[in-house]
Amino acid sequence: MADKLWFLLPEIWLFVGVVVLSIIGLSKSKSLRDSLPFVTCFFLIVAFIMTPFVYSADRVADAPLLMPMLGKYVKMIVCAVGTMLALLSVGLLDRPLEAAMAEGRTRFDAIRVNRGEYFAFFLLSLIGVMLVCNANDLIWLFLALELASLPTYIMVAISRPSSKAQEAAVKYFFLGAMSSAMFLYGFALLYGSTGTIVITELRDAFTDQTLSEGGLSRLAIVGMILSIIGLCFKIVAVPMHFYAADVYEGAASPVTAFLGFVPKTAGAVALILLLSTVGWSNHHGFNVDGLPREILTTLWMIAVLTMTLGNVGALLQRSAKRMLAYSSIAHSGYLIIGLIAGPPFGLNAVLFYLLAYGLMNTAAFAVLAAFERRGQEIESLDDLAGLRRRYPVMAVVMAIAAGSLMGMPPLLGFAAKLYLFIAGMNAGHVALIVIAALNSAISAFYYLKLVALPLLAQSTPQSETVIPRPVVWPRVAAIITAAAIVILPIFANQLIKASNVANSIEQSALLSATDDLSLVEKVEDGTRH
C-alpha cells in the first residue's frame, strides 16, 4: 500500500496546492489574490519535476499496475499543458468585482470572490486525470474519472458572469452524470461477468473466458460496450458528442481549452486501461486475436462517425469556438484509430496525440482568450479578420495552431497524425485510414479559414473593435505553446519513445503468467482452433 502511495506523490503535492489556493483566494491582499495562477503554475511545475523521480526503475518494477510507466508520461504532459492552461486563466475571473474594489466602490467580500476556488478546482481536475493512470481497479477508475469531471462543471459555471455559461454548465452536468451512470453500469456488468474489479485480474478472467468459450461472455461484451460509450462522453466522441458545441461555446475560452484537453486525456487513458483487459493481438503474448469482434466493430463505427460528424459539423460553424468544438470531436475520431490499432504503435500514437492535441488546442484558444470586445470575449470567426495588421504575433500563433490541428507537415499535429495513421496501417485497418485521410482533407477547408482570416483577410469595422485583454499572460501562453508546436516535432522520436515506455505492459506479470505452463498449453490449443 505504501508503495502505491509513492506513485501518488505528485497528486498529494497538488492536493497541498489545492488547499493553499483555496485559502489564499480568500486573502484580503490583492497582490496575493493576483498571484493565484502563478502559485498554480508553481505547484504544477514542481509536480512535473517530481514525477520522473517518483517513477524510479526499482519502484516501477514491483508496482501492482498494468502499465506502470503510463503514469509518468501522462502526469508529465498533464502538468506541462496544465501550466499553460493556468496562464491562460490569468485575469479571467472576478474582473468587475476586482475593478470595483480597486476603485473603492466595494469592500472585500470573501463570499463574492471565486478565483481561489477556480484554481483549486483546476488542480483537482488535473489530480483526477493523474489518478486515472494509476488506476488498478474499476472503482478507483470511476472515482478518478469523476474527480476529473466534477470540478469542470463548476469551472464552466463560474467562468463568466453570463447565463450562457450557467446553461452550459447545467447541460454539461446532467449529460455528464448520464455518461457516468452508463460506464458505471458497464463496470457493474464487467464485475458481474468476471467476479473481480481489479484490472489485472479482469485481464486474466477475460483470457480464461476466451480460451474456454471461444470468446468473451455476452455480459462482458455488453459491459465493455456500455463502458466505452460512457467514456465517449469524456473524449467527446459520437454518440456522446452532442453537448460539445454548446458547452464549449458557453464556457469562457480558457475553460474551453481546459475542457478540450483534460477530460479527453482522462477518457483516453481510461479507454486504454479498459481495452487492455480484453487485449490486442500483440499485447498479451498469450491472448486473443486482437480486440473481440463486437468491440472492434463498435470502436470502428465510433471512430468513423466521430471524425465525419465532427468535420462536417465544423464546416457549418460561424463561431470560432463552436468550430473548435467540432474539431475537438473530429480529433477524438482520429484518436480512436490508435485505440483500435493497439500497442505498441497505436497506443504510442494515442499518447503522443494527447500531448500534441493539448498543445495545439491550448494555442488556438489562447489566441481567442487574448482578445476581447467591450469586456466580452470574442467568438465569431469574423472577429479574427485582419488580425495580422494590428497584432501580427497572435495572427501567426493562430495560423500555427490551425495548421497544426489540420496536420500541416512541419508542425506537431502532422507528426501526431502521421503516427496514428501509420499505426492504423500497421494493424491493417486500411479502410479506416482512407476515411480518416478523407476527413483530414475536409478539415483543411475550415482550418484554412483560421489560417487565412487572421493572415490574409482585410480587417472589417467589426474586427477593428477587438482589443487585447489587459493581462499579458494569455498571449505569453499562446506564444509558448506555438513555439512548442514548431519545436517539438524535432524531438518527436524521443516523445514517441517515452510514450512507448509508458504503455509497455508490466513485465513481471507477463512472465509470471507465461511461467504457468498449463496456461501456455491452453494458449497453444487456442491458437490451433
Place this chain on the structure above:
Amino acid sequence: MFTNTLAVDLNLYIPIGLLVVMALVFVVANLAMTHLLGPSSSGPIKDTTYESGMNPIGTARKRFNVRFYILAMTFLVFDVEIIFLYPWAVTFSKLTPQSPDAALFLGRIMFFIATSIIAYIYAWRKGVFRWD
C-alpha cells in the same frame, strides 16, 4: 457457448420473487382494507397539510435564507468526518502499539483530520459563520 457464464437458475430467485409478491400484497391489501373498513369523512381540517399536529402556517414554497444551505454543508463536513473516525478508532485499538502499521494508521487519520480543519478554516474565511 455462453451458457456457462450466463447460467440462470431461476430457482435461486424464488426468495426475491416471494419478497416482491409479499410487498405487492401488503400494499394492495392495506389500501383495500382501509378503503373498505375505515370510516370516511372529509372537510377543511382533514384536507390541510399534516404538520405533526401543529397548525400549518403559510405556504411550503416559502423562500428561506441561502445561509441555511451553507451551514448544512458545513455540518456535513464534520458529520462525515465523525462517521469515518468510528471505524478507525475501532481498528486502531487492535493494532500493536508503536508498530509501523499503527504509525501509518495514525498518520492517515491525522491527514484526514487536517483536511477537515482546512475545510473549517476555508468556511470561516469565506464568511459562512457570519450571520448578518
